[in-house]
Amino acid sequence: MRILFIHDNFPAQFGVLGVWLARQGWDVTFATSAEKAAAPGIRVLRYAPHRAPSPETHPYAQPMDKAAINGQGFARAALRAREAGYAPDIIVAHSGWGGGMFARDVFPKAAYVAYCEWWYRHPGADVAFLSRLTGEPVAGSVESPMLESARNAPIAMDLARADAVICPTRFQAEQFPDRLRALLTVQHDGIDTAYHAPDPADRRSTLDGLVAPDAPVVTYATRGMEPHRGFPQFMASLPAILARDPRLQVVIAGENRVAYGNQAKRAVDWKAKALADHDLDPARVRFVGRLDRPLYRRLLRRSDAHVYLTVPFVLSWSMLEAMSLACPLVLSDTAPVREFADASSARLVPFGDPAAIAEGVLETLAERPPAEARGARAREIITSTCSIATLWPEKARLFTELARAGG
Template identity: 40%
Template sequence: MRILFVHQNMPAQYAHLAVHYAADPANQVIFMTRRKGLEMPGVRTVRYDLGREPRTDAHHYVKFLDEQLLFGQAIVREAVKLKSAGFTPDIICAHSGWGEALFLKDVFPDVPLLVYAEYYYRGRGSDIGFDTDREPELDIVCRSRARNTHLLLSLEAADWSVTPTRWQWQQQPVAYQSRMSVIHDGIRTQICAPNPDARLTLPNGTVLSRDDEVVTYVSRNLEPYRGFDRFMRSLPELLRRRPQAQVVLVGGDETSYGGLPADARNWREKLLAEVRIDPARVHFVGRVPYDYYLRILQVSRVHTYLTYPFVLSWSMLESMAIGCCLVASATPPVLEVLKDGETGALVDYFDGKALTNRICALLDDPETRARYGAAARDYVVRNYDLETVCLPAQIALIERVATGRLPRITSTATADGFPGAPPEELPVPASGTA
């Protein structure tokens, strides 16, 4: 098979698929990306860059679109070169988030295009306006609709699409839901696994293990979208009630979603100026290597995951696979993967007192912690394991789309009430997430 993967930050969601197809020398695998300095065995990398810097003086509804069009044009230039050199893929797998999928069908009109549809913006009922009692300003709602321009055009061009969770599927335009599979990226549950002997050395030299009372928080960046402000405001009371607790926070000082605070360089500095904590017991470790991150979760007694209604973090499912005892916000898509009292504890996102109470109660209850952790790991292994569940479903989908045998979504609900049956003949996890 000749397969073209497209993602500006290679390999991202295509990491395991690229490895799978590159392992067979009969396949020809090309990865088109903006990222530099990364090579994958058996994969030919084609790098691109934007023709110019995005404009900043455009109408604020379309400032994003200007950049996305530049991404689309850059991809076209490289795709034309590939075609001229004699390469025509059997299938193209492209993430739609940055505009890279916009014009690929115009270069390869007869090649099936499988789009990864990660998120579709909504002016109401999702992340916008979630953390406020006020109705979102109409200007913001309209801008959110305009921000979907490149996503909608990519969906229209695609032969088929895939998204990782049911809630993200529900966010997509209804007209395209019947041409979209729900298959998660997959969790490496053999790597993300409990380790009772794990030891973690903090930057100050403190060594933590499973014998210590460790509370953890993880996010790519420390920001409100992932509940960092809520967690920080709960810490003074938590530290007062748990004098032996050590708190470890993972995350950078940039923003992945939303913006920076107006009155500080980043959200960490803003919250540290607002709340009083003991720096000897609260450890900001920044962004860390993956093995260090795993050890943080492996020594955790209670792990917290807070989020707006937005894309589900990989760390949520990875922490469950490790057997962490979770206290998480009762927000979609968390509700899709964690059941209160069975695989973890849920709290209202806005209820800081409830967050502190649940953490403290679980720190005092080793039997419940063990039960939650074991059930959480079992759930992820059965429903989200990369090797046995998600990767086979991804491969089956790619090969069906490549050969023109598009899956068929029915309009009837499945047994668990999810509107839209899984594609016929594809491997279906126990939870029906494929």
């Protein structure tokens, strides 16, 4: 079976699945604009837009303009591959940025699967939530609804042409209009629950001397330090947490960056702001930056209370990985979290209440048997719903059935 993945980034949602398929004997190609893309068993097809979108394009049409130029970049690379004899049986493309927009035109005999993450609205669920939390009005103008709607044009084109549409979570699928939601198959990307498993040896780790063997360790780990992931609220909770036990250590993994939100949110250094607003001992609040996978796993295995917070938005893999690792969890009581966790598997706390977050962490640290029981339940949930051992064979069957039906 010849499969072609299309995604501007690499490995993104498809890379590790592609490696697994290659090991099963599939012929795997990954089309991407990422310059350093490489993985065992995967052929890489690089594409790039030949020019930037024109500033003269009507604002409502700019998302489509950008996607079309990106799609043209893929199409040119794909046509060269077709001329050299390449023809996939099935194409799986990330929808929204245009990479797969013309894939069916280049390879009309291939089945086509669109991977859709979000349907844009004004205000979106995330923006409306933050507005209610802060009391600040939603930024924008009378044209904002039109501008947001226009971002859906490339996604709608993919939905119209796809043989199947995958959306990773029910919450994300609920953002789509009813008539389009019926087209979606909700199926997560999958968590490697064998790799992300608890280990008693790592539970005793000092993290290379970063923490004492008997120190209670509170962890926080997301891609960036930003309002969408509750970083300001987490930092505001730390003075109360640190005051309870002088041995306690807080370890924060991730980059000082903003991945989500408008330009005003992206312009703020949230780490610097938090450190200026709160008197935190740098010997007890450690920023360890972006960790490679083994160090990240070791950190979460050592955690006595792992905090994950999010507004109603795309759920981070990191929360599900922490569940798989049986971490004692303190999670925001928000819709995407509740899809996977409840009171039996985590301590759920109000997103916008630092005092409640601190209380949840301190309770988790103080009441170890119940916290560990919740961690064990969290792992049960993820192994039964999101394990790659189940999901990846299901995806392979779906792709095979679609390809055969299309052929």
